[in-house]
Amino acid sequence: MLxxxxxxxxxxxxxxxxxxxxxxxxILMLCFIVFIFVSQNAFALALxxxxxxxxxxxxRVPMKLFLKNLKAIWFVLFFTAVINxxxxxxxxxxxxxxxxxxxxxxxxxxxxxxxxxxxxxFISSVLTYTTTPxxxxxxxxxxxxxxxxxxxxxxxxxxxMMMTIALRxxxxxxxxxxxxxxxxxxxxxxxENGSLVERVxxxxxxxxxxxxxxxxxxxxxxxAMECRCYNGGxxxxxxxxxxMSTVDLYAIIFIVVFAALVITLxxxx
Amino acid sequence: MAILEVKNLTHTYSGNSPFVNDAVSxxxxxxxxxxxxxxxxxxxxxxxxxxQHLNGLLKPTxxxxxxxxxxxxxxxxxxxxxxxxVGLVFQYPEYQLFxxxxxxxxxxxxxxxGLEGDELDKTVKEICEIVGVKHEFFEKSPFDLSGxxxxxVAIAGVMAMKPEVIVxxxxxxxxxxxxxxxxxxxxxxxRKATGATVIIISHSMEDMANLADxxxxxxxxxxxxxxxxxNVFSNSEELxxxxxxxxxxxRVFEELSDLGINLPERALTIDxxxxxxxxxxxxxxxx
Numbered sequence: 001m002l003x004x005x006x007x008x009x010x011x012x013x014x015x016x017x018x019x020x021x022x023x024x025x026x027i028l029m030l031c032f033i034v035f036i037f038v039s040q041n042a043f044a045l046a047l048x049x050x051x052x053x054x055x056x057x058x059x060r061v062p063m064k065l066f067l068k069n070l071k072a073i074w075f076v077l078f079f080t081a082v083i084n085x086x087x088x089x090x091x092x093x094x095x096x097x098x099x100x101x102x103x104x105x106x107x108x109x110x111x112x113x114x115x116x117x118x119x120x121x122f123i124s125s126v127l128t129y130t131t132t133p134x135x136x137x138x139x140x141x142x143x144x145x146x147x148x149x150x151x152x153x154x155x156x157x158x159x160x161m162m163m164t165i166a167l168r169x170x171x172x173x174x175x176x177x178x179x180x181x182x183x184x185x186x187x188x189x190x191x192e193n194g195s196l197v198e199r200v201x202x203x204x205x206x207x208x209x210x211x212x213x214x215x216x217x218x219x220x221x222x223x224a225m226e227c228r229c230y231n232g233g234x235x236x237x238x239x240x241x242x243x244m245s246t247v248d249l250y251a252i253i254f255i256v257v258f259a260a261l262v263i264t265l266x267x268x269x
Numbered sequence: 270m271a272i273l274e275v276k277n278l279t280h281t282y283s284g285n286s287p288f289v290n291d292a293v294s295x296x297x298x299x300x301x302x303x304x305x306x307x308x309x310x311x312x313x314x315x316x317x318x319x320x321q322h323l324n325g326l327l328k329p330t331x332x333x334x335x336x337x338x339x340x341x342x343x344x345x346x347x348x349x350x351x352x353x354x355v356g357l358v359f360q361y362p363e364y365q366l367f368x369x370x371x372x373x374x375x376x377x378x379x380x381x382x383g384l385e386g387d388e389l390d391k392t393v394k395e396i397c398e399i400v401g402v403k404h405e406f407f408e409k410s411p412f413d414l415s416g417x418x419x420x421x422v423a424i425a426g427v428m429a430m431k432p433e434v435i436v437x438x439x440x441x442x443x444x445x446x447x448x449x450x451x452x453x454x455x456x457x458x459x460r461k462a463t464g465a466t467v468i469i470i471s472h473s474m475e476d477m478a479n480l481a482d483x484x485x486x487x488x489x490x491x492x493x494x495x496x497x498x499x500n501v502f503s504n505s506e507e508l509x510x511x512x513x514x515x516x517x518x519x520r521v522f523e524e525l526s527d528l529g530i531n532l533p534e535r536a537l538t539i540d541x542x543x544x545x546x547x548x549x550x551x552x553x554x555x556x
Contacts, residue, residue: 205365
């Protein structure tokens, strides 16, 4: 059913990664991604792998949740691996047919590229698993706030507010859609059977009431916000202030050491 | 013969949440043809979950629902057929309106049942007559109507399938006194015209006392009591303990007897209160 759709992948747990300031987390994840790409040889990539798994373990998010994310992109992964298999002709030839040959170099390259993608997926999943959608939006708002100096004064706040409202209303709309579906089913609507055209037509009695109630909700929300004197981002303060703590300091040190080691390994080998 | 029978029905919502709770647990009751049964219970007592089983919107986790002695889930593919026999009017049914005109919206249910042409037209007009949908509204957009009229049209939309059992989930919620009166009148008219069995969920003890033959009291997913109106409202203390109450006029009578005023019986409705008090007055005057 619709209720099974989980939006945002936040996994509740108590870990240093969860405690990390979302702003710091976003920036560090970006650094992580950059340095996974910077890793040019097997040693550097091995170090990246160790570092990524260290963060995964630290986050206390079950491993199977990360693997679930891989499932969604297995095709991309497979495709990358196969393409790269033929991309290199270094090393000894293992297999030769027609004009194609598979070399040890090709296999090395194929594993290297696939592992890189896996690491990217894992490290970006850590961000979504350990940060609530709301603190993510807040962090994005804060990170983009320098844009106000180039004339985008209200845009950043408005954008963040829009995202927060959209996220907030997803469960509400799911619940509403389910109610309307039940009501139309009670009037004999058939949503499960029929040809594609019939099924699309069967959605009309659900979509129209859903659309109307969304518009109604939007008006109500706008009025409620105005009643509480909402007038955009200017002078608005937060109930929960984002504050950096020692966890963030350790996280930054970790990334700096990691980056230094990756660069060193790249130069040595 | 019982038209609708529920046997040992249990429903567990399986969610991702670790707090699995039976919304309805081991509920059994039978409703006779033509009865008006009220269902009362505090918020979250499982009333809405229970009634959604009666027309097969929810499948029992355990137990069964029998319509005219046949398990409605005997053939899951045919479950849609039961929905025209047991009509269900949801809370705030006006939110389900979607068609361009009132008449088209009311025709949605019977059309899904396979009615066409003259037969469809006749059924819809007949229902409009019973429910009191005015002729001048027929070609209007349902979204242009007032709140009370929208609800009238939405109720007509379910009644147009001519269900033998019709279930209402808080049909008067959010309406003004006139609107509430109208809805009660619609329910009475439909019953008079078709002899249907009626089940109503309501928080208004007054409406229950006025309309129902029997009352089913739900508490924490279980049946607390299923008895005649008079018997259910005979113990106000008990009802208050589970977050319910008795009709106001019954409370007035109770308080009066607590003050030591001797009343021959307890009134459940305003009408019966007037009767009892006039009889008492005549008695005093005669003495």
